[in-house]
Amino acid sequence: MSRRKKKTLRLPAILIGFIMIGGAFVFSLRSLTNPNLSQNMYAYEENSEMTKEEFISRLLPHAKELQEGYGILPSIVIGQAILESNWGNSQLSKEYNNLFGIKAYGDQNKVTLDTQEFVNEQWITIKGDFRVYNSWEESMDDHTMLFVNGVDWSPEKYEKVLTAPNYEVAADALQEAGYATDPGYAAKIKEVIETYQLNQYD
Template sequence: MRRHLVHAVGALALAACALLPAQPAGARPAVVDQAAVHEQALRTSDGEFLRTIEPIARAVAGEFRVPASVTAGQSILESSWGQSRLAVNDRNFFGFKCLGDKPGPIAIGCHDYPTSECTPDCHQVQALFRVYDSLQASFRDYGRVLSTSANYAEARPLAGDPRAFVTAVARKYATDPNYAAKVIRIMDENDLYRLDRPLP
């Protein structure tokens, strides 16, 4: 039954992609500044984007045991409510980079962009970001990575506590020392914890 749910949600996600703004054919941004994307996400909201991702976040929870509230919160922060250059151009809703020049088993390619990292001082670097063919694929890759990577082994036993879970994830997910606090703020302000409760 879970497989049928995932396929049904996948069809919904593919249809929902049409709701997201598209760039002109062949257009590619010059810069992907994730720090600016994060700040924009904290200043805005988009009920339509949230309604689009809610069932997909629940499906990720069902398949990969990642709290739906955290999935939704991270996608909002990483894509600025679906409006970031990575989300619009590459269907990358979680800021995932390629490993070397490999996109992994779900992404379909890599795009090279300048971006910023904080280690601890913030500076610009070149990075290859994953490219997906759909919103659904980006969310499934997120669930796959968080449920299988050794980087997030400490987080997995905390799945019943979304705040603790994302705090543990943030240690390896981002170089921003305030990353977990930003995701938690989005989860709090949008009551994303309701996504972790069963549907009526």
């Protein structure tokens, strides 16, 4: 009688063991197929399922704050973010919160990634060091301060962007200052702003 009792008691324990192993296996598969289940040292922003309207709404409040503080037009901030980050879907913006392709120098927190540059009338791929931020807002702040402070060798480099009366003048000023090597950069910024009527927020 005692032997039978021991056998019947073992069966539930074996079943529980199988259930626990199966659960762990399913979770490990989900972790492999969905990297969002694992944590990264950086706070990832919204995922690629964000709609274009949601992306604009996500950036607008802070863009308005930057306008009040420094005069930068929200249409330029959001328009550049759209163009530079592909609506927040680029690796640089999703994983490192850099919405504007801002380069890193010296001992700044950075990541090295492939980037496209227009050199000698053709597009080439090079390695670039880019700033790493803790949030999209921090990236927007740094973007605006670049316009405010310029660069070491030219503090007034982006002054015309800040003082521009409208997005068209500001976009041309970006091109003139050499923000990007793309010869069609100003036209692309204007097109994004006009397509999504971003100038209504200026």
